[in-house]
Amino acid sequence: MWICWSWPMNQAERMSTIPVENVRQPDLELTTAEFDRQWQQSLLRPALLTLMLGCVVTACTYVFVVLIDGFTESMANVIVLVCSAAALTACAMGALTWLADREVAERLKFRIGEPLVWIVILRLGLWLVMGTTPSFGQLVREPLTAVFDAAFIAGAILVPLVWGAAEGMNRMLMALSLQPDEVDHIARAYGRLSEPVENTLRSDRRAQLDRFIALWIGLGILVIVLAAGSQIRPAEGEGLLTIRSQLIHPRAIVSTIIYFFAGFLVIGQARLVALRARWALDGLAVDEGRFRNWMAYVVAFVAVVGLITSLVPIGDTILLFRALQAVGQAVTAFIFLLLRGFGWLVGLFVKEGSGSGEMAGPTAFEMPEPLETADVPMEVGSEPNIGEWVFYAAAGIAGLIIGYHLLAARGFNWVWLVSRLTMLLGLFRKTVGVGVGFLAGVVSRVVGVDVQPRSGPTRQATHGMSMDEQVQFSYLSVLDEAAERGAGRRPAETPRRYAPRLFQALEEAREQSDSDEVAGEADPGDEVARPAQEPESPPDVGWLTDAYYRARYSSVSVDRRDVNMAEQVLQRIRAWWRRPGRSGSP
Template sequence: MVTEDELIQVKRNPWVDNFFRPVLITIMIMSFNYSLVSLVRLINPAWRGFYFLLGMLLTTVEALYSYRVLKHWRSRGISMLRYRLAEWVVLMVILKLLSFADKPLAVIKTHLQAMWQDPANLLDFEYYVLLMLAMVAWLAATDTIADFEALYDPYTDRTIPMENLATRFFWGGVLLMLNSGLSQWILRAGVSSLIDFDRPSLSGIVVNVLLYFVLGLVLLSQARLTILLVRWQVERITVASNLARQWARYGLIFLGLIGLIVLTLPTGYTLGFLASAAIVVQFLFQILLFILQLILFLLSLPILLLLSLLGQPAGGMFSPPPPPVLPERPPPGDPLPWLAALRSLIFWLLTLAIVWYLLKIYLDDHPGLLAAIRRVKPIAWLINLIGPVWQWLWALAQLGLDMVPKRIEPDEESGSLASKATRLWPGWFRRLSPREQILYYYLNILQRAARLGAARQSHQTPYEYEPELQQIAPQAQAEIHQLTGVFVRARYSQDRFTRQQATLVRWLWRQIRRVLGQKQAG
């Protein structure tokens, strides 16, 4: 039985728990509510949505606060049902008072008299919609903060709350984009544009949508950091004290790059895919033609010099390629055509990259489907046609990289390439610190295991990958366990390592390498 002393106490950051995370959740929910207010006010301009936003703000803040209070008081035996019942009675009263905020006193008096005579008049249509949306905001805030709390539990599966957070963020973004899109249509072309297929195109940046997705990415990143910190604490791994600050710094840099890309991409209709591809092909063809003309000019230059010495005119047969023709300057006020083409090219390149990445992930997770696709004759013929060309281009790239000095270990099993690199950069491995040598030994084992078909997946931690590595090298299970533990310390802690420790790790590496080599030879 686990005693109290054996329970794992996860370290918490009060600033993140009590301020940073609740503020981000509140702003995201209010961004969604703002899109609803904008849509309703375009349909009904007489409606004032300020009290609605104020009610949603109070509901969200109260949900976050009450979750913390209830979690603290439940240890004292307080009844959750009684607490929630009183909470919602107070919320209903506050929301009803807010619904009177934009009405004159005469209307309020008439409504109160009708409620006194018939309590059913309390739930008019406007108040009913307000209650339903307040319930959605309250549930979203409560479930989100509850999922974050579940991430700190070291004895449960933390993938479930992480999936809940990602799913809630995704569907909230979908509904937000739908509301914002409808608002933009109605704002620019009227309500009739919703059934008009010739409606104008939309462009521009919607601030609340951008704010929702940026803050959502920050929350998901912070949730991922929480999972890693809890896992490292459970596995008793010492991490750097400034890891959270570095995580935040690099996260902000990443979000800044995303924002820069978003600002660069076009917000209206772009050039078509074929038109963008034609621009790329034309540009590449012009570059190739220029290079060929330059090569011919350089080859003919000695002949031109010889003819000039003999007194023979060159005849203008070989001349340097003319400079590129500069485009005419567009009239004032017109957008630059090259800028629009460049933004379109960036858009299509990013789109193709995303589609390719998603297809690659899906096919990697479904190898049977990939094998079935390759058995289709037209696709197999296309692969056989493109495959050699791709291998030839890859070989050229590798040949160019092999000519550059590299950090390759002088391994007797590596062949002539290792000895060539060693001659280009002698003694490079001895210049590494013990920590860097330990990292190299482990990563070298990963490369050897990948050649045997047991590559580590990107989502696997070293400890999660350890059983797979032990399965392909059962004779070196103890060495693999020791190497994994030392690698984790070298990678994620600030412990100091000596040359003697690096020498011991090298012995472990040799034992594992020998077993993997025997398996590869057999």
């Protein structure tokens, strides 16, 4: 049907006459179904999961080396090997039972002995490493003392935990591929099966992958915490990536790095499987070259990330300390600057109140000397490098760009953020304006010089308001002017419905003024009071109404141009109402 879009029409007509059982879909069988078998029987998936869990156990065992007396690195190696083997067995047997489609109870009965077998192997391996294998009589007489020691108890706890984690993670990844009922449904859709199949399509593969990623991140945090707990004595000299300066065992740090890189590879391959299944269910065309090169792209990406990580100066916190010190000094200097300005104002007030007497007023507040912090001596060869600053700047810019695109792809509403930032900026400007006006008023009263800027009555009334408030003030002033002339807004009348009536009132005022001039009823002082050039048409009331709507109800603030235009419209309306010959004009 729709899969035959690229086929010639005559071939499609011939295929429609072939019986259903003779129809063959080689592309679906050789790509989708076989690809899922390759994923379920793949060796890469269990190998990477085993490597990840082995890194977790490695970081954990080196904490035991630090905390438990008599716990040696050879014992830690045995525990790591046994736990890794248990994880590999869990992944392999999980794939086999998944393909066999057994019942849950049967799978548990069949597989309950796997961790027990590896616990026994762990006990034998620890005895061989310790070199003190107990005799049969000692095992009979003192079984607890001979079998259970600190190393074995720690390993016996880790083995079932690692086995269960491997089983759960493996099933999360196995569920991403096409399931048997989904393959049967696709086959029925192509006409290969005549019996009805339960439609269980659209399994939540995205949620499965998200759960796996969440588990991977949680285990990664655990690995970092365990690696931080495996501190050793500081070694002399410098090592690769300053590992030795971390006071952490190098194997713990290496296991942390390997854990995250292996997780990147697993997530990349799992994403490929989920995409392939979804595209197969949607009937989309698949480019096999893209899937063949997918793993190469993932490995290249991980290699680039590893290269960038290797350039980061791990452990070099002297630059961070200097940055925090600079921020602290800047904050301290700003606070003392405010105190000095306040002291200067207090001194001016006191000097004015003391008059011309001989008693000198109190001196202004003197800013104490800033505390001098001792500079941390920098070691030889650890001077700030320009390349490090460039790297940090590039990494920060790249992080901001990636975060912006991720949030935009998820439908983040940037208009809300911009409106809040605009509101905060308006509050900041209003606060600064009030502060400047207060200081100017104080200086005017003390010195006797008017430092306030000359402005009209509207500018004086709107001083200290935000731009939105200034536009609203202009519109409300127009309403007051109209109400004084008997053309005010009625109750329950919206601004947009009121705008035409206000415009009509202005037109009537112009007609009344023109008729008064023709009849000679104007006052003698008209030539003086009338402006040089009268506007030919009434002011733009509609524009002022739209500006009021934007300032009052919209999330986008007005700009300075809108404020100036609103003030001009207000002045023109006042001049229009107060033209000579207008009844009720002052």
